[in-house]
C-alpha cells in the first residue's frame with residue numbers, strides 16, 4: 001500500500017570515475033509502498049544509481065539514507081540485510097544450480113541457524129534447511145516456477161529466468177526492490193504478465209519498488225511517479241502524465257519514443 005512515509009532518501013548524491021561525472025546532485029525520495037520509475041537515455045546513469053544504492057560503488061558526494069540509517073560505505077551484503085535487493089540488467093543467476101537452490105541461496109544469506117549448527121549438522125540446521133526450502137517453494141509458486149524447481153537455472157527460457165531473478169531478490173525480504181530493466185528481451189505478452197506480477201508482489205509483500213525500464217508504455221502504465229536522468233543529472237520528476245509532456249524529457253529522448 002502506498003504511503004507518505006519516507007523509506008529512502010538520496011540527498012545530493014554524486015559519483016565520478018576519474019574525470020567523468022557519472023552522476024551529480026541526485027535527489028530522490030521514495031515513500032514506503034510506492035512503485036517509481038527511473039528512466040533516461042542510454043548512458044544517463046541509471047544503473048550507476050542502482051550501484052550506489054546497493055553499495056557496489058560509494059558516492060563521492062551526498063548521502064543515501066534508508067529508514068533513517070545512512071548507507072554510505074556499507075558493503076553490498078550489509079545493504080541487502082538492511083533491506084535493499086536488486087535484479088540486474090544482464091541476468092545473474094547461478095546457472096548450474098537448480099531453480100530451487102537459486103532461491104534458497106538468498107534465504108541462506110538471512111538464515112537464523114548458525115554456521116556452527118550447519119557444520120556439526122545439529123537439529124537446528126535441519127529444521128532451518130526445511131523451513132528455507134518450504135519458503136523457497138512458496139516463492140516459486142507465486143512466480144509459477146515450481147514445476148521447474150529441479151531444473152538447472154540456465155535451462156529455463158529467458159522470460160522465466162527473469163522471473164526467477166525477481167523471486168530470488170524477493171527471498172531476501174527487501175523493503176526496497178530495485179529492478180533493472182526486468183522486461184528486457186521479453187515479448188509483449190511476457191512483458192504484460194511481468195507487469196501484472198510486479199503490481200501483485202508490491203501489494204502482497206508491501207514493497208517499495210524502483211524500476212529502470214526502457215519500455216515507456218510499461219513505465220507509464222505501472223509507475224506512480226517517474227524520475228528522469230540525462231547525462232548524470234535529474235532533469236525531471238513527476239507523474240507519468242507530467243513526464244510525458246515535459247519538454248526537457250522530450251528533448252532528451254529526441255528520436256526515441258516517449259509514449
Ligand SMILES: Nc1ncnc2c1ncn2[C@@H]1O[C@H](COP(=O)(O)OP(=O)(O)OP(=O)(O)O)[C@@H](O)[C@H]1O
Nearest residue numbers: 017020022040041042043044045046047048049089
Ligand atoms: N565503473 C565505471 N567506470 C567508469 N565509468 C563508468 C563506470 N560505471 C559507469 N560508468 C559510466 O557512467 C555513465 C553512466 O552509465 P550507466 O550504465 O549508469 O548508464 P545507464 O543509464 O544505466 O545506461 P543504459 O541505459 O545504457 O544501461 C556512462 O558514461 C558509463 O560509461
